[in-house]
Amino acid sequence: MRHLILALFLASPALAQQIETDLELVLLADASGSIDADELLFQRQSYATAITDPAVVMAIQNTLYGSIAVTYVEWASNQATVVDWTIIADMDSATAFADALIGPPRQASGSNAIGAALLYGMDQIEGNDITGLRRVIDFSGDTMANTLGPAITTSRDRVVAAGITINALPILRNNDFRSNSGLVNLYKQNIIGGPNAFVMPAMDGPAFTDAIRRKLILEIAGTVPNTAIATALLQQIP
Template sequence: MFVTLARPTLPIMRWLILAFTLLTLPASAQDTDLELVLLADASGSISQAELMFQRDSYAQAITDPAVLDAITNTAYGHIAVTYVEWATNQSVVVPWMRIDGPETAADFAASLAGPPRGATGRNAIGSALLFARDLIEGNEIDGWRRVIDFSGDTTGNSFGPPIEVARDEVLAQGITINALAIVSERRFDSDTLAQRYADRIIGGPGAFVVEAGVGAAFAEAVKRKLILEISGVPMDRVIANLDD
């Protein structure tokens, strides 16, 4: 299983920086702690059952008491989240929603269940990263932190811009990219996937990769990664799957 993490608290220095920022910026400058794009794999390697399991895992995670504690423990007490599936094209499953407690988290979780699969085909990771960037840049939310949470089981890139080119364009906008590397016995190269994500996809302040297995290990990894992302706690660049 994953190492049990103590409930993270906001570092004192971060509070001081935030207090200074709020005093020196217009009142409307920043209105939430985190803008978070959950960018989930829906390419051909992901079956319909796996796709729905991914959605269910995120639904369980976003409503988990530990994740809700992390949200309410942020400086603003709320975050903004959207859920997107990627393949050759990208599909917004749940538009931007502000989550500030159990009720709004439950609304987000319920919204994951209904929409049909909209993203199909092969891999276009570079395009997916740029699509997520545009969602952040084009919304009417001004978050203190802006993060793309990419998940997948490959670094294949059949269509669109090269991964590294897209990543650098995203990072140039001050957006951090984290990743969930889904390790599967079906793929011969899964043992190096997390490191390849670290080398080619993630970037920005505090960026990290969480390695995840399938089934219960995946669901636990999703929860742990959300806690770390929301809390902004510095971590190792690669967090291994310990479910052995």
């Protein structure tokens, strides 16, 4: 039945307006000047690897509707949608999203506009034709700089007031959590908000992909890292 619903959604624009799913998820990834071309590609590959991980696909299929809606956006001075809203319900649809993520050229660049990025993420959720039981922005970045646009906390408060949760993945440079703990605390204080909001730090390099995978599982399940449910879910990851 899930496969039939997905096929109908893809085949008919009229039916697309009627789609219901468990989660509307905006993956809001840093593409500012601190992220070079290799790092940008690595981030995309990491999200592609994570979204097609069997544990992530299993978490999706274990939701009430057996599906989630995902879009991938990169932010800097401007914001750009790299992969538009996609219904993911199985490995095939997850793989299609991952394949679409790798190809497009860089579309966002420049300095930092975190407040504007959060509002752009909200607009993507409120402007789609999808009804999700939960709505989440998954923000990642390596800075708190906000040189353009509205203030971060003002934007966060608007997003949360719209019923959208913001989670954050601070990217920690040099694989040193202690020296980067200030960024983690700033993300907790200024960026996250809404029901079950949480911060999950990610070291750069290979650990980044694993952090994304863990974060996706928690967001799909609608839980937070320090709960018994979250611990049980994460223990299932090989």
